[in-house]
Amino acid sequence: MSKKEFFPMDGDRTKYPEIKSDGTADIDLSSHKYIKLWHGPNHPGITGNMAVELTLCGDEVVEGITHVGYLHRGFEKLMERRKYIQNFPLVCRIAVPEPDYNEYNYATCIENLTGIDVPEKGMWLRTLTLEMARLQGFLMWIGGMAGAIGFGTVGQWANYCRDLVLDRFEELTGGRIYHIYILPGGVRNDIPEGFKDRMEKNLREIEGFMKDIRRAFFDNYVFKKRSVGVGYIDPAWVFDYGIVGPNARAAGFKHDIRKNYPYAKYAELDFEITTAKDSDIYTRAFLRFEELLKDIDLIRQILDKMPEKGDHISKVSNMMNLKIPAGETYVRSECTRGEYGYYLVADGSEYPRRVNVRGPSYTHGVALLEKMLVNVNIADVAQLMVSLHTYPPEIER
Amino acid sequence: MSLEDLNKKQIVSPDGEHFEVDPMNDYFCQDRPEEVKPVNKIVERFYNWARSESLWILGFGTGCGAIEMRPLMTPRFDAYRFGVQWRPTPRQANLLIVSGYLSTKTLKRVIRVYEQMQNPKFVMGLGSCTINGGMYFDSYNTIKRLDYYLPVDVYVAGCMPRPEALLAGFEELKKLIKAGKAEGANEYANKFDWYKKNQKEVIRDWDMPDYNW
């Protein structure tokens, strides 16, 4: 008896499940070979409130179906019946970990259509908040990644660092999570005095932690063993599945909106696009870690280059009942997860005709996740989801 | 899960044995919840102290309030200091934090989760959206007040509430439990029909048993 016959499940795992002629997996639930298991919504190993319906054969996933909609509030509908300025409290709630990207995109949509100017300092402050949002998003993500494979220690450290960034957010904008800081024409408040020093102090502390995290987490034998070679993204999928951001960059696609489509003040900042090859979970994790370090550097650059004086917001008349001429526009920016886009259609009234949010998780979390779940060990589902950095409210809004 | 899954069906075992499965009787307990009165006042007071000092939160982030759960359990705010811990399964948890707005789809899961928790159990409503709908007052998909569907012990107002507010909420809940006023499970049992009526009015495709333990 050959080894192949003796271990029929050994060898090339991608053959299971067999695919029927119509393209669906050949899974006969009544054969008692499979288990249906819901991974979520009430599950600690899920990113936010969503669910993955897994069909298991032994320890291996043969089919995964994403279920979203648990967080659906109908934002795009609600925005249609609020005035432009009233929508600012709404948009930031679409993506809770990084609300600033929503505010920025939405404000820029309005500015594009009305031609409102943003003063120099306002732009710098916007860049600062966006970069801080990226930093805290990555910190939270590292915590989630470590948590997903049971490494609570690093999760605690990362969240401690995130709180330091949130402190500065609180100082700058007055809010911990939701800032409503970016408005059409600029930002709401000027930068407080001494902000730079305090930020520098925090950044230094975070850098110290990052050294530890690098040693404890990214050089960790167990983490490498768990994640190298798992959850591979083929570079050929990048366009098919609309993969953006770090997930695409880890697959070798050199695409960063901050560099390729410079917005805000990114054109004046000095940074390189981080790329990697062979996008598996470890590569993606390490790429995000490198981006995090670059974000720290970028924040320093922004604070150095920011002008001391100047208006932070331009005067916009009749902001409360802002009317926008008919037209449509699309604005994109690079959040931690990739391309964050707003498509706004104005019809000449005080209310937007339609606002559509293109969250990067929309493609990562449904089509791509379903594809990647097949042939993954059940214990790797949680870290796979975290490594894609899906965030459900973006999917369903 | 769909409604058809609850019908009786024939199942063939791997050995070729046929048997009938009636999910409603075999998988679910159909009994209504019953009020359980505390037996002894002094013992109950001691028990209440233990309950209040050992709150096990169910790890179910139902809304955006879940984002403040991590700071809550991590170095800055560290709710563990107050005996608040985190449990992944509803069986072992005794505090359900409804962290923010509930879409009807989530409400269904939350009801199931709540019913799987064991008496005594407490519910904390987090955020303005559980109180009166908050900024989603005109949303077609979120409920506007939580206390019509589940007995709520403590509300924490804010959008979103800071971790400090949550810690204050825990303290308030502890006071209520120690005073013996957090009897949500018994209230749910007493007003079971009313709660079920409200829940069914909102959840249009009710495809589960009326009570899941």
Add this chain to the structure above:
Amino acid sequence: MLENIISELEKQFQLEAVDHNSSDLVFLTIDRDHAVMAIDLLKWKFGYKHFVLLTAVDFLEEGKFQLTYILNNPDTKTDIGVRVRIDREDANMVSAHHLWPTVATYQRELKEMFGIDFPGSPRLNDPFILEGWEGTPPYRRDFDTKAFAASFYHQREGRTTNDPATYMKEKLYPNE
């Protein structure tokens, strides 16, 4: 750059309108039957291989839905928005899921939220976001979400509504 592509497209298709939004973003309007063909051409010939989004806009007054496909060319860093006007009654559109697998997700959402049919798109009728929804698809403009929420859900009494401009003026600048 974009002009070449548009003139190239104009040779093959009837472009109803071309709106230049900025130097690297242009919106075209193409009729329903030829839109997916044009997108196909844009993808394979002109390198618009990154599919950004697909969404619908409800023009209730005109009785039309506008579908917007935004395509991005990562090499030339330009975007083209392909707009398609379809009838509101019996709304259906040619599916584009064969070009990008991920389009199927967008089409599932549009089917659910707008009631636009995409024959042949996989898992189109599976519930995606809503559960047990009956009646008008919620993103249509004739669906009044406030009236629905007021009648369907149990409300807590005591909510008042203010016009933001006048209220803010009263509260913050009473003397002005």
Add this chain to the structure above:
Amino acid sequence: MGEKILFALISLFLTINYGFLMNGVIRKIYARVGRRHGIPFYQMYIDLIKTLALRTNIRHGTMFYLGPVFRFAGGVGLFLFTPVVFGSAMFGNLSFSGDVLLLLSFQFFGTLGMALGAGESGHPNAAIGVTRGLAQMTAVEVPFVLALMGVAIQYDSLSLHDIVAAQQGGIMHWTLFTNPFIVAAGMLALLGSFMRPPFDVVLAGQEIPIGPPTEYHSNYMALMLSNRAIFPMAKAILFMNLFFGGANTYWEMMIKTFAVVMWSVFVGVSFPRFRVEQSIRWFLRVPLILGILGIVYVQFFMS
């Protein structure tokens, strides 16, 4: 005999309390490493009272109820037949000649009982957790049994009392120094049976919440909490007797077991967790080789 049983119960009571406090301290250490303040060290007692104070509970059948009982019985059994303090009438427990073999079966007894109970609970997460747990336990047993055999061969006895007696007379007589290979194999096996990272995928919170105890609550949970206090203690006492020269006083026992437990804690705070097949492979590599080396060493170099 009656006196002996009474003494054993007293030592059980003392040690279970020590176990509870130790668990509290362990969680405190976890918290401190994560820069937190952590729960109060007495939190375990409150949790125990609270789980007992639940007013309702769900029973899924007899085996469901018996699962935690078996688990607890396994822990208590393991404890009762291990001499806590060498040569003490009070804390000598029910140790007898050949008890090493009995302890080996008690080790597995609880896990098997839990498997039956969790299987009856009907929750898929519990079933998956249990299959993982049994597979990993089996792999852990291999180096552990090798270490145990090595000790038995070295001291030519299957009685813990004799094994400890042979290690008396100074620190250099401990198995730790006379045969470091089997001690290394045994200590690595200890990591696997303590359910801490990197070998805690059985109870993994994120991967499969939370494995066998998914459905357990109220009294069942209380039993399992007590087991979590007594089982690691019994295990640590066993290892202390086998490798670290036993204890002559209760205080010595406390210090030595604390050190043994801390070994797993310090590994636990600094690693994420393995998948189950990875941990099985790991146990069948390094610790297995160390165990075989130890036996070879005993056979050819010590006799």
